[in-house]
Amino acid sequence: MVPLTADDLEKLDQSDRLRSVRDQFELSPDVVYLDGNSLGPLPKATPARLEKAIRQEWGKDLINSWNKHNWVSLPLTIGAKLAKLVGAGPDEVACCDSVSVNLYKVLSAALELRPDRMTILTEESNFPTDTYIIQGLMRQLGNHHTLRFCDPTSLEHPGSSHQLDDSVAVVLLSHVNYVSGRLLDMAAVTSNAYRAGALTIWDTAHSAGALPVDLGASGADFAVGCGYKYLNGGPGAPGWVYVARQHQAGAQQPLSGWFGHAAPFDFERNFRPAEGIRNQLCGTPPILSMIALEVGVDLACQVPMKHVRDKSNALIRVFLQLTDERLASHGFSVASPRDPSICGSQVCLRHSNGYPIMQALVAHKVIGDFRSPDILRFGFCPLYTCFVDVWRAVEVLCDVMVNKEWDQPEFHKKKAVT
Amino acid sequence: MVPLTADDLEKLDQSDRLRSVRDQFELSPDVVYLDGNSLGPLPKATPARLEKAIRQEWGKDLINSWNKHNWVSLPLTIGAKLAKLVGAGPDEVACCDSVSVNLYKVLSAALELRPDRMTILTEESNFPTDTYIIQGLMRQLGNHHTLRFCDPTSLEHPGSSHQLDDSVAVVLLSHVNYVSGRLLDMAAVTSNAYRAGALTIWDTAHSAGALPVDLGASGADFAVGCGYKYLNGGPGAPGWVYVARQHQAGAQQPLSGWFGHAAPFDFERNFRPAEGIRNQLCGTPPILSMIALEVGVDLACQVPMKHVRDKSNALIRVFLQLTDERLASHGFSVASPRDPSICGSQVCLRHSNGYPIMQALVAHKVIGDFRSPDILRFGFCPLYTCFVDVWRAVEVLCDVMVNKEWDQPEFHKKKAVT
Numbered sequence: 001m002v003p004l005t006a007d008d009l010e011k012l013d014q015s016d017r018l019r020s021v022r023d024q025f026e027l028s029p030d031v032v033y034l035d036g037n038s039l040g041p042l043p044k045a046t047p048a049r050l051e052k053a054i055r056q057e058w059g060k061d062l063i064n065s066w067n068k069h070n071w072v073s074l075p076l077t078i079g080a081k082l083a084k085l086v087g088a089g090p091d092e093v094a095c096c097d098s099v100s101v102n103l104y105k106v107l108s109a110a111l112e113l114r115p116d117r118m119t120i121l122t123e124e125s126n127f128p129t130d131t132y133i134i135q136g137l138m139r140q141l142g143n144h145h146t147l148r149f150c151d152p153t154s155l156e157h158p159g160s161s162h163q164l165d166d167s168v169a170v171v172l173l174s175h176v177n178y179v180s181g182r183l184l185d186m187a188a189v190t191s192n193a194y195r196a197g198a199l200t201i202w203d204t205a206h207s208a209g210a211l212p213v214d215l216g217a218s219g220a221d222f223a224v225g226c227g228y229k230y231l232n233g234g235p236g237a238p239g240w241v242y243v244a245r246q247h248q249a250g251a252q253q254p255l256s257g258w259f260g261h262a263a264p265f266d267f268e269r270n271f272r273p274a275e276g277i278r279n280q281l282c283g284t285p286p287i288l289s290m291i292a293l294e295v296g297v298d299l300a301c302q303v304p305m306k307h308v309r310d311k312s313n314a315l316i317r318v319f320l321q322l323t324d325e326r327l328a329s330h331g332f333s334v335a336s337p338r339d340p341s342i343c344g345s346q347v348c349l350r351h352s353n354g355y356p357i358m359q360a361l362v363a364h365k366v367i368g369d370f371r372s373p374d375i376l377r378f379g380f381c382p383l384y385t386c387f388v389d390v391w392r393a394v395e396v397l398c399d400v401m402v403n404k405e406w407d408q409p410e411f412h413k414k415k416a417v418t
Numbered sequence: 419m420v421p422l423t424a425d426d427l428e429k430l431d432q433s434d435r436l437r438s439v440r441d442q443f444e445l446s447p448d449v450v451y452l453d454g455n456s457l458g459p460l461p462k463a464t465p466a467r468l469e470k471a472i473r474q475e476w477g478k479d480l481i482n483s484w485n486k487h488n489w490v491s492l493p494l495t496i497g498a499k500l501a502k503l504v505g506a507g508p509d510e511v512a513c514c515d516s517v518s519v520n521l522y523k524v525l526s527a528a529l530e531l532r533p534d535r536m537t538i539l540t541e542e543s544n545f546p547t548d549t550y551i552i553q554g555l556m557r558q559l560g561n562h563h564t565l566r567f568c569d570p571t572s573l574e575h576p577g578s579s580h581q582l583d584d585s586v587a588v589v590l591l592s593h594v595n596y597v598s599g600r601l602l603d604m605a606a607v608t609s610n611a612y613r614a615g616a617l618t619i620w621d622t623a624h625s626a627g628a629l630p631v632d633l634g635a636s637g638a639d640f641a642v643g644c645g646y647k648y649l650n651g652g653p654g655a656p657g658w659v660y661v662a663r664q665h666q667a668g669a670q671q672p673l674s675g676w677f678g679h680a681a682p683f684d685f686e687r688n689f690r691p692a693e694g695i696r697n698q699l700c701g702t703p704p705i706l707s708m709i710a711l712e713v714g715v716d717l718a719c720q721v722p723m724k725h726v727r728d729k730s731n732a733l734i735r736v737f738l739q740l741t742d743e744r745l746a747s748h749g750f751s752v753a754s755p756r757d758p759s760i761c762g763s764q765v766c767l768r769h770s771n772g773y774p775i776m777q778a779l780v781a782h783k784v785i786g787d788f789r790s791p792d793i794l795r796f797g798f799c800p801l802y803t804c805f806v807d808v809w810r811a812v813e814v815l816c817d818v819m820v821n822k823e824w825d826q827p828e829f830h831k832k833k834a835v836t
Contacts, residue, residue, distance in 0.1 A: 026473070026477045026478075028478065031480075033480065035480070035481045038481050039476075039480060039481045041476075041477070041480060042472065042473070042476050042477035046472065047469070047472050047473060047477075050468065050472060050706070051465070051469070054460065054464065054465050054468060054652075054710075055444070055460070055465060057653075058457075058459075058460050058652060058653055059444045059459070059460035059465075060444075060446065062449075062451065062453070062457060062459060062785065063453045063456050063457045063785060063787065064780070064785075065653065066653075066834070066835035067833050067834055067835050071653060071654075072834055072835050097515070097516075097519065097701070098515075098675065098700060098701025098702055098703075098704075099701055099702070100673065100675030100676065100677075100700045100701030100702075101515065101519060101673060101675070101700055101701055104672070104673055104675075104700075108558060112558075124687060127676075128676055128679070128685050128686060128687065129675045129676035129701065131687060131688070131689070132674045132675060132676055132678075132679060132688075132689035133673070133674060133675060135674060135688065135689045136670075136671075136672045136673060136674030136675075136689060137672060139670070139672070139674075140526060140530075140672035141559075228702065234472075234476060234704075234705065234706050235475075235476055235483065235484075235489060235702075235704075235705035235706065236489075236702040236703045236704040236705040236706075236708070237704065238704060239701070252554075252557070253554075254522070254554045254555060254557070254558035255518065255519060255522055255551070255554060256550045256551060256553060256554030256557075257516065257518030257519070257522075257547045257550060257551060257554075258518065258545075258546055258547035258550055259518075260550075261546070261550060265834070265835055265836050266790065267546050267789065267790060268546060269542060269546065269549060270549070270550075270553065271549070271550035271553045271554060282516060282518045282519055282522075283515070283516025283517055283518035283519055283547065283657070284516055284517070284518075284646065284653075284654040285516075285654045286516075286652075286653075286654040286655065286656060286704045286707035287652065287653035287654040287707075288468070288652050288653065288654075288706050288707050288710055289704035289705075289706050289707045290654070292472075292706055362482070367480065367481065367482075369481065371685065372684065372685060415485050416484070416485055416490055416683070417484035417485050417490050417683055418683050
């Protein structure tokens, strides 16, 4: 293969049909931001929208904004927009709470739907909060359930997994693994779980907004997702929750706060769950954070997810080629799948000095992140990542290695948040 | 008693030591805002602070803000500030999630601490979400617990309540009732519950920020509170949760998300609760809403709660006198306590045409709210309510009655949010 040049990457940018989308983000041209899988950047439309929400809606219209600006419906109106991105019906998604809280809700509801099955099947390398939430609920329910870890890829092949026995109530998996980047075949796993009588809960935090997700066609029972990564909804943006239509009446989640009541403003004495997805709501939603999320969702909805995925694959292809050509000799190896059909929108490189190398990169404004013990993680978010960004990231990484820059003491210091 | 005049109220404003605090709020001079117990108004400092958070912290510093701007500690740093307002130690309060979610956490933890007691004692006229959360948890745990309603004032007198039998695990009460405005004697109830072996959970949504709350001196076990009412933290601002120091190690809440882990960024496989109040956290906090809350908390912290309470009592005293002098003849009666020592920072008037009367008032920019079936609710928030506001509210209310303005069809229309 002919080595890639900066010219090649500029040409790829010129023919990129998503090129103009980058202009919708506040991203300094001197930054290469490859950490949108941790915190998406600021859409240019967000400050003005929030300014209006703060000064006009809160400041001037005050309490009346719950009606006048329809704050009260935001969890469902944003949910209905987001539904299009993940193959759900507009009545199957609500935006609310955090990913963790939403996982807790649907896991509790799902276990109730399978009262005779006591196993929760998941993967050991889940984003930890997923496992923590399972453990917290199990403990609360008296530790009658069993948490079983498996290789989730074994669930992709019909009949090939002994894990899916008739004790399995719920299969809870990440659609894309947050470290390895491995993308699971959601339809295949869901269908195998279904045949085994188990329900599925999909954590799409590292897939929704970065690649096509089709919860409906996959037959997924429940899903949750994140607002602050690929949806660019702002730091700690509310998450979202999906409950397939057929489970909405039967699956009652335990956090039965007033926003999930059939008639919240009638102030009835007893809880009556709302019909439909609204029964996933609990308390009063954080409106400012919801409005920032809506801007991010609107932006993502402009672009066909297929185009996003195609560009993501292309960005990763050139990054992998450049890694092979220029980084392998510095001790980097590829830890994420090379096959684009099973890889999310990120690449992980392994290096024994990964932590200080990433700090040195960040000092040069090439921003990825580090995951213990030795993973440098790079997210390629096609809405704002250019092909020349990939070139620059590799150039800087080469410099950091050649000059041994990473070996400065400041880059070894541990930060609170990595 | 000599009837009050506009002059009298102007004089009260002139000698009001909190008078200048109103200048710190964006409140149009033509609005009389008596609904801060539902949504506090916008502090003037909030837009600039949020602009910085949005453009600089999120927009420019991106993911690094978790460290650089200490986003990661916001739940505890805001909690420590807020602790001063409610008589708690700086290590006993965390800001996070919603009131409803926080109630769920502490109720689940409290029930675990009293495994042999199966009764939850509360009041029927709680803000409904409190009862809904109890019901949701009871159902989830298999309906082994009993929900018992009582007159909470009966718990204020030692030995006078047969409600506090040895089946009572938890007493969950509102410090100030959201409709009646009745303020309970927290110390007395807590002490009586303690003697009966029960734990207390206080919902301070309608007291904290409006009057002195002393969780520590009262011996309260758990408490929750609201960010968007008297703390002026913005619509749907995160709530807060208090766990008395002695329960922090023993009481494990079930929503064990990664922010409550001992080492969240070590990405360990198994959940290990953080020591101290941080184990009340669950998912990633909504930073923009948190930052708005911090401005509100900072503002409230400037002013001694005793001054706030004194002014609140004075505002209510003149409103009650004017009600007697000018409104009683129009069919209004006082539904909140007349004794200031047992009344929160609100007054409720009862009128059979309460709903359209309140809509007519709002049309004249005198903003209170209505609670079914016949309560007009007026919050007197001493940080920004002037004595002349009280005069104007009564004037407008008189006009609305004299001219039968409330009987226009538009004022009878039901709104989604009341």
